[in-house]
Amino acid sequence: xxxxxxxxxxxxxxxxxxxxxxxxxxxxxxxxxxxxxxxxxxxxxxxxxxxxxxxxxxxxxxxxxxxxxxxxxxxxxxxxxxxxxxxxxxxxxxxxxxxxxxxxxxxxxxxxxxxxxxx
Amino acid sequence: xxxxxxxxxxxxxxxxxxxxxxxxxxxxxxxxxxxxxxxxxxxxxxxxxxxxxxxxxxxxxxxxxxxxxxxxxxxxxxxxxxxxxxxxxxxxxxxxxxxxxxxxxxx
Numbered sequence: 001x002x003x004x005x006x007x008x009x010x011x012x013x014x015x016x017x018x019x020x021x022x023x024x025x026x027x028x029x030x031x032x033x034x035x036x037x038x039x040x041x042x043x044x045x046x047x048x049x050x051x052x053x054x055x056x057x058x059x060x061x062x063x064x065x066x067x068x069x070x071x072x073x074x075x076x077x078x079x080x081x082x083x084x085x086x087x088x089x090x091x092x093x094x095x096x097x098x099x100x101x102x103x104x105x106x107x108x109x110x111x112x113x114x115x116x117x118x119x
Numbered sequence: 120x121x122x123x124x125x126x127x128x129x130x131x132x133x134x135x136x137x138x139x140x141x142x143x144x145x146x147x148x149x150x151x152x153x154x155x156x157x158x159x160x161x162x163x164x165x166x167x168x169x170x171x172x173x174x175x176x177x178x179x180x181x182x183x184x185x186x187x188x189x190x191x192x193x194x195x196x197x198x199x200x201x202x203x204x205x206x207x208x209x210x211x212x213x214x215x216x217x218x219x220x221x222x223x224x225x226x
Contacts, residue, residue, distance in 0.1 A: 037163075045155075045163065045206055045217040061214040095162055101153060101210060107165030107174060 002026040004096050004110035011116045017084040020113045022096030029077035030054035032098040032106075036070065036081045039112075040092040048094075051079060086117045121145050121209050125218035131226040136197045140221045142190045142207035151211035154183055154192045157220075158203045166205075167192065199225070 007021040022034060036048040049060035051070040058070045069082045079096060093114050099107040122145035132138050142152065150170035155163040165174045167183040170190055180195045194201055202225050207218040 044219045045208075047215045047217070059213065097162075099153075099165060101151070101168035105168050105172065105174060107168075109162035109164075112162055 002108045006110040006113045009114040019082040022079045024077045034079040035097045037095045038092040123218040129222040133226045137195045140192045144188045147187045148209045148211035153208045155206045
């Protein structure tokens with residue numbers, strides 16, 4: 001079965017960077033786009049960007065432009081999201097997700113990674 | 120960015136009730152709308168896409184309707200496992216945006 005398994009919780013200081021991984025299994029990694037969505041505690045969902053694992057093409061929400069980088073390592077079926085210049089407002093659970101809404105629709109989400117930014 | 124506004128923000132209902140949640144887009148999105156269910160500490164789960172198409176494995180007690188700017192999610196015969204937070208998401212244009220969520224609580 002399709003699974004997206006994310007790396008563990010992180011604690012970072014303001015100004016630092018964090019890199020979250022998302023390991024895919026149960027399907028051909030390069031077949032489905034990977035999205036990253038975050039959720040601050042008690043808040044709603046916020047889309048950050050997407051990556052095509054086959055081409056490496058990416059698209060980022062304007063809010064995160066210049067601070068976020070999405071990459072992949074196809075040899076180990078893993079996608080990465082790196083967020084730099086962290087501030088307290090970046091404290092959130094970060095999810096990777098692969099979804100397609102059309103014929104043959106699917107939706108798979110990782111379990112989430114808590115990133116805490118605190119001095 | 121397209122703003123998605125859900126109402127109500129919270130809703131109390133009893134087991135067996137039928138409830139409806141509304142989602143309004145700030146501009147027309149055709150039928151490019153999805154609905155998610157999220158339980159505490161868990162990832163969102165997709166329920167509906169294309170405004171009214173049920174995701175595989177989702178029970179038919181969940182139904183969606185609407186087009187353009189106004190959409191609804193209806194849950195019939197509420198069971199204890201249905202009490203959760205529900206989100207709509209538009210995917211008509213980038214960036215995809217979510218509603219603020221509707222928390223469904225047991226009365």
